[in-house]
């Protein structure tokens with residue numbers, strides 16, 4: 001039997017480490033941002049105070065006895081981690097539970113008048129309406145009349161680099177890191193590129209089904225949707241399934257409401273983009289494009305532990321594309337892998353061909369060749385792993 005590789009799980013406890021910075025600095029910053037986004041009442045401010053105290057200096061508290069998802073979280077690890085420091089349990093788990101409690105604090109799960117109000121919505125909408133988004137959309141006009149391969153490649157890269165537009169990441173990355181890369185030093189680049197394999201997995205008959213597991217709303221979801229619209233319109237796939245989060249998560253992760261906002265934005269835009277929006281609208285109406293919001297999409301666990309129904313969904317797809325850094329961490333396991341660990345070895349459990357389109361915003365990475373890793377380490381001192389300036393297109397199960 002081939003040996004399945006393993007490596008230590010990332011924890012948040014080491015001061016100065018990237019995960020520690022997220023728990024100790026980014027989470028308090030997110031609480032501040034949420035307080036400023038809405039005229040919340042005293043009850044919500046008190047709950048946010050309590051969360052701030054707990055997640056920086058306290059321990060993991062249980063969910064209320066009547067929480068709708070208490071049993072689910074107990075099974076996802078809460079039973080084992082209750083009473084422990086947020087910094088001593090798997091980093092992925094701590095982050096995920098933070099978002100669950102943040103929503104509770106602002107009344108998202110209700111009952112009450114704030115039920116279902118996304119605390120991140122103002123920032124998501126501002127991004128969708130930003131002038132930069134208009135410029136990016138206008139670029140589609142130039143693709144009209146391009147050869148199929150050129151257009152598809154441009155849209156694939158739009159979706160890939162759209163992943164850099166992540167609002168939570170911008171809260172703590174320097175503006176240079178979060179923007180177009182550090183001028184003159186590390187130009188954005190793709191450090192592992194299996195895109196030929198990716199295209200080869202979509203059968204020429206056009207009868208395949210693409211599962212796209214979305215990441216951020218706004219300026220990442222828009223290019224994701226454009227890619228899906230293009231593949232459907234040009235007969236590269238017959239159906240597409242878009243997986244989104246069942247509730248707001250990691251600041252800017254896409255929910256069904258964000259899909260609606262994005263599709264409406266496209267259908268209202270001038271130029272070629274409106275056609276993409278209309279095609280998405282009709283594909284949703286006739287069932288060629290469906291949206292799923294599985295509870296496991298907000299779970300604190302790697303995909304290796306996905307439940308049977310989600311596994312069946314992915315198994316039914318011709319190809320599953322996972323977007324973004326967090327999905328990558330969950331796909332390969334949130335571990336200190338040596339970067340040369342083969343991508344195929346750590347994703348062998350996935351129930352079908354799978355591709356990752358991801359800019360690197362955390363230290364987890366696999367599938368690099370030794371020369372690439374050495375060259376990056378020699379010139380960029382670890383910065384390449386977390387700055388969002390480098391990206392991978394990796395495929396396994398071909």
Ligand SMILES: O=P(O)(O)OC[C@H]1O[C@](O)(CO)[C@@H](O)[C@@H]1O
Pocket residue numbers: 022026095163166168169215216250323324325326327329361362
């Ligand atoms: O939006 P993305 O690409 O999933 O990135 C979110 C990222 O935020 C962080 O969790 C830090 O909060 C990253 O390390 C992470 O994976």
